[in-house]
Amino acid sequence: MDRAEGLRLVFAGAQDYARQQGSLAEGQVASFEHSVVGRSSYALRDANEKLIARVALNDARGMLSFRRQLARQLLSSVKVEILKESTVVVERRQIRLQKEQVRALAWAIGAGRRFPYPPSETRQGLITLGLLLCCLIPGFVYYVMVVRGNRDRYQHNLNELVKRWRILGRPDPPASFFALYDLP
Numbered sequence: 001m002d003r004a005e006g007l008r009l010v011f012a013g014a015q016d017y018a019r020q021q022g023s024l025a026e027g028q029v030a031s032f033e034h035s036v037v038g039r040s041s042y043a044l045r046d047a048n049e050k051l052i053a054r055v056a057l058n059d060a061r062g063m064l065s066f067r068r069q070l071a072r073q074l075l076s077s078v079k080v081e082i083l084k085e086s087t088v089v090v091e092r093r094q095i096r097l098q099k100e101q102v103r104a105l106a107w108a109i110g111a112g113r114r115f116p117y118p119p120s121e122t123r124q125g126l127i128t129l130g131l132l133l134c135c136l137i138p139g140f141v142y143y144v145m146v147v148r149g150n151r152d153r154y155q156h157n158l159n160e161l162v163k164r165w166r167i168l169g170r171p172d173p174p175a176s177f178f179a180l181y182d183l184p
Contacts, residue, residue, distance in 0.1 A: 005174060005175075007037065008032065008111070008112045009064055009067075009112045010037065010042065010057070010060050010061070010064065011030070011032050011035060011042070011044075011060075011112060012063075012064075012067075012111075012112025012113065012114075013059075013060035013061060013062070013063035013064040013067065013112075014030075014035075014042040014044055014053075014055040014059075014060040014063070015029075015030055015044065015114070016063040016066075016067075016114075017055050017059045017060055017062070017063045018030075018044055018052065018053040018055055019114075020063075021053075023044075023052065023053035023055075024044065024052060024053055028046075028052070029046075030044035030045060030046060030052050030053075031045055031046055031047045031049075034046070034047065034049045037057075038057075040056060040057055040058075041054050041055060041056050041057060042054070042055045042056075042057060042060050067109050070109060070117070070118075071106070071109050071110070071177065074102065074105055074106060074109070075106075092172045092173070095172065095173060096172070100162050100165070100166075100170075101158055101159075101161075101162055103165070103170070103172075103173075104158075104161050104162045104164075104165035105158070105161065106173040106177060107165055107171055107172065107173045107177075108161055108165070109173070109177065110173035110174050110177025111171070111173065111174055111177075115161055116154050116157035116158050116161060117154075118154055119147075119150040119151060119154055124146065124147045124150065125147075127142065127146075128142055128143045128147060
């Protein structure tokens, strides 16, 4: 992985963190060319070089760690095994055999693009179970309103990502997807 790809991934992590903290509004995008990496922080700037947010590098790296975890979950969920002795060509071929949603997610994670986060099914399942044990109606309402709503919202956002991925010509994930996430 070269330095430019690494900087783009840190930039994506900084944007993810700023979006999570509410400093970067949905739909607002920082400019990679105008943003600046310092010793301990990443200054996100817009196309007019106006400061949007300053994110600590540790926080941006934390978001990269989260992306690494999602990449591992994504590949293990579709039973793709990346071996240390395999080449990027073989790894990309394995990804190309997957559904478009998986391919688009792999590209977005590896290219440092925005992507939808899957809902926490374990947490939501435990809350639903607890409410169902307490009383049937609140558990059913929670399931319909929250769990299904989150699942539907995630699926809608994933379909939007697939559309953006198709418009860009269905690119493969960069080599950094496999190198940076040091998949097994």
